[in-house]
Amino acid sequence: MNITLSITKNIHNWLFSIMPEGIASIAEMVLIAVVYLAIFAVAGLYLVLLERKVAAWFQLRIGPNRVGYWGLLQTMADALKLVSKELTGTVKADKFLYNLAPYFVIVTALMALAVFPFTQEFQAFDINIGVLFLLAISSIGVIGILLGGWSSNNKFALIGAMRSGVQTISYELSVGLSILTMVLISGSLQLSEIVEVQKNGWLIVQGHIPAVIAFMIFMIAGTAETNRAPFDLVEAESELGAGFHTEYSGMKFAYFFLAEFINMFIIAAIGTTLFFGGWLSPFGITESIPWLGVFWFVGKTLILVFLMMWFRWTFPRLRIDQLLTLEWKYLLPLNLLNIVLMALIVWLNLTIQF
């Protein structure tokens, strides 16, 4: 537990002064978990709103503008509606797995958030294998999708889930390898350490050519990882109804939906931390005010989120064979070449340092 920003330090000291040590640390963990849950549930809702607004602007529409000023409460109202709806299911569904699946997806999405450094020393869990932890956690999410598709006793859901399995397992490789490329240059798996390295220039500048290639591969594979268009054949509306969550309703559907958007935020946050200096300000302009790091981190993340939305509303959906061709014939060999290139650059000290 490494939260020592002044406000969190005060709470930390206060908790430890009124309780015995064991209870205090448990209380602190619960407190942090509740704060993260609350913040990211709301943030997920607002990402949905952002997506709808951005989609509208891309299609020359206006978008949600009735509920609250400028439509700001639209997704809140949607969430309230989803909470109040009946939870339905199919007759011969595997009830236990069917109910378990949404929690797999949402819990893994929220767990991955724990390791991000939002600003200097503002991080719930500064584990020294942070990048590995992220990769491991994000590959658990696909189990939830597979379980949901399989247990809901529906052909569409099963096909969607199987596609998801194929897609996520393939693209996991590309995400992993492109992150590995950046680990080569940063020399650490700890996320706070990786940000620390970037004080001499963001990694996308330090690593120049291979870093840019790695970033492009990471964005493509990351979009595929979150099952969003153009890689949304998991839930292809025109082919499969809603894919793996066809049979889900009410709050369970909302979990899947929220998890998709939190996953998008996570991919963008990984991109920010690994390529664009995490919470570091450009040229160190606000270095003396550490809490502004949250602003820079969220700002950069939202730009990458916007990039993914841009992809979604521009490109048509890939066919399953095109999807696998792209991964196995293009991204993977390029990625392996890229790692060699990056290793050469690090070895010969050709990185750009400020």
Place this chain on the structure above:
Amino acid sequence: MSYFGNIYRGIKTLLTGMSVTGKYFLTSRKGAITQQYPDNRDTLKMFDRFRGEVVMPHDEVNEHRCTGCQKCEIACPNGSIEIIWDRQVDPETGKKKKMIDQHIYHLGMCTMCGLCIEACPTDAIKWAQNFENSVYDRSYLTKVLNKPGSKVKAGIED
């Protein structure tokens, strides 16, 4: 095409697509095509080609152009048009002549296909851009297109 040529072409075409949508994104404020309907009811103008309902225009002396040829009635695929006609003595020539009594149009059955308007040889009926067509009883949807007391304009049949 070579392997790297494919990659280059792929990236180039993707960026072209993104620049197109990006331009739309930046200009969407000015070019938004959404009509905020009940709010802009006073200023909303429907497009010329919008098919609201079939009307029969009358001029200022209450004369229409319908000769009662029934081509529209025959052209209509689902019987939305019924023409009640009669042979009456034309006061000018003294001959018996086919004249419409009522041109009945069932808006509730109309599919807005426009075949009647294409079939009309004298342009007696045309599309109106009126779109607020909902009523509380379906009997209101049966309309008589020619106004009471109207007659056919002279010289149309020639």
